[in-house]
Amino acid sequence: MAKLALLMILSSALLLGATRAQAHEVQPTIADLSVADGIAEMSLLINLEAFLAGIDLDTVADTNDAENAQDYDSLRALPGPQIADRAPRLLTDWNTLPMLTVDGVPTALQSVSISVPDDIDLSLPRASQWVLRAPVPQDARSVTVTWPEGGGAMVLRQQGVDDPFTGYLDGGQTSDEINLGGGGAQNAWQAFVSYMPVGFDHILPKGLDHILFVLGLFFLSTHLRPLIWQVSAFTLAHTVTLALGALGWVTVPAAIVEPLIAASITYVAVENIFTSGLSRWRPLVIFGFGLLHGLGFASVLGEFGLPENQFIPALIGFNIGVELGQLTVIGFMALCVWQALRIDRGDGSPKGAALTYSALILVAAALIIVPWPDLARLLEAPVPVFALPLLLIFGGCLLSVQKRATPDAYRRYVAVPASVGIAIVGAYWFIERVFL
Secondary structure, eight states, rough: OOOOOOHHHHHHHHHHHHHTTTTOOOEEEEEEEEEETTTEEEEEEEEHHHHTOOOOOOOOBBGGSSSTTHHHHHHHTHHHHHHHHHHHHHHHHHHTTTEEEEEEEEHHHHHHHHEEOOOOOTTTOOOEEEEEEEEEOOOOOOEEOOOOOOOOOOEEOSSSSSSSEEEEEEEEEEEEEEEEESSOOOOHHHHHHHHHHHHHHHHHHHHHHHHHHHHHHHHOOOHHHHHHHHHHHHHHHHHHHHHHHHHTTTTOOHHHHHHHHHHHHHHHHHHHHHHHHHHHHHHHHHHHHHHHHHHHHHHHHHHHHGGGGGHHHHHHHHHHHHHHHHHHHHHHHHHHHHHHHHHHHHHHOHHHHHHHHHHHOOOOHHHHHHHHHHHHHHHHHHHHHHHHHHHHHHHHHHHHHTTSTTTTTHHIIIIIHHHHHHHHHHHHHHHHHHHO
16 A cells, blocks of 8 residues: 555656646746837837747746647747747737727837847747837826736836836736836835735745745654744745845856756655654755755746835745745645644544545545636646645545554655655756756
8 A cells, every 4th residue: 555655646746747847937028118208118028929829828837738838839949030020910909908008098009129039949938029119198197008818927117217117917907007207116015015926926836846845844744843943944044045146146047056956855855755853954954955945036036126126125025925835835735634644643533534535535536637727727737737746645645544553654655655756856857957
C-alpha cells in the first residue's frame, strides 16, 4: 500500500512537471499613457500572438493551457513583420469598446508603429512594442481606458506629469478617470491595498514553484513549532531580497535565480524523506533559499513597476499579499490532512475520517472529470492541475487512516510520498531551466 501511495503522488508530479516544462507564461500588458500637444499616445508592451490567437488571457496563466494553444504556437513561429501586419485588426474591436474615452467622448486610437522582436527563443513569449495615438481637444481634462475582456492583466501608467496615475486592470475593466494634469497618483493606503492582490496572485494561483516550496516546509513534521521556525526564516529572508531587488540594489539574472529556486524545492523535499524533525541547520538553509525566492518576487514587481511616490506602501502591500498567499497554502493543506493527523495521534473516529476522505476523493475526481470553466477562470489554469494532486493527497490520507496501526502511518503514506513528488517536480524544473 505504501507503494501505491507513492505511485499516486508520482503521477501527480509528472503532471505538474509536464505543465511547467512547456510553459509559455502569460505576462501582463504594460501600457504607458501620455497626452501632450493635442495627442494622446498609448505605448503597449504586449504579447500580440496571444491576442491574435484569441486566447482568453483572463482564464489562463500559461498559453499552453489554452484550447487554442496550437494557434498561438503557429503565430509565435512567424517572423516579426508578419505579426506586425496582422496586429491592427485587433484595434478595430478595441475601438468599439471604446478603449479610450476623452472627457466622456469615445475616441478612436490609430496604430502608429509596431516593433516585434525576432531574436527571442521560440519557447518563450515575446513582448512587442505597439504605439497607438489619437487626437484629443487641447482643453481635454481627463481620460479613461477600457481593457477588453479576455485581455488578462494590464498595468496602466501615466507619463509626463507630476503625481501620475498608476492602475491595474483586469480584462473587461475600465480605469478611474485619469486627470491629464496629473495629481492622480495613489495615496499610501491605495497603493498598499492595490498591491496586496498582486502579491497574493503571485502565490495563488500563479506561483506553483513557491507553492511547492511552502508545501515542502509543511510536510517536514506534524508539529507546529518546526513549521513556524521555517516559515519565519523564509519570510524574513525573502522580505530582505524583495526590498533590495525592488530598489534595484541587488540584481541577479533570472537564468540563475530560477534554477536555484527549483533546486531549493528539491532540497527541502528530499530532506523531508530522510528526516522527520527540524535539524539545527535547516532554518539557516531555508533562510538562504528565502533570499533566492525574494529575488524571484522582485522580478515580478519589476514587470509591474512600483509607484515612485508610494514605493514603500506598495512594496509592503505586495509582501503582505505574498505572505497571505503562503499562509493560505499552509492553512488549506492543514485542513486537507487534519483528520489523518488526528487519527495518527490516536484522536478522532477512524470510521468518520475514512468516510470524509472517501467523499473528498469523489469531489476531487468530479473536478477532474467534469468541465468547470468558471473554476478554471478563477485558477487561471486547468482545474486538474490542482485537483489531481488533491485527489492523491486525499488518497494517501485515506490509506494512512486505514493503516493507522502502522508506525508513523501519516508520514509513511502522506508526508513522504508527497515529498517524493515535490522533489521530482523540483528536480525536473531544475533540469528544464538549466538545460532545456
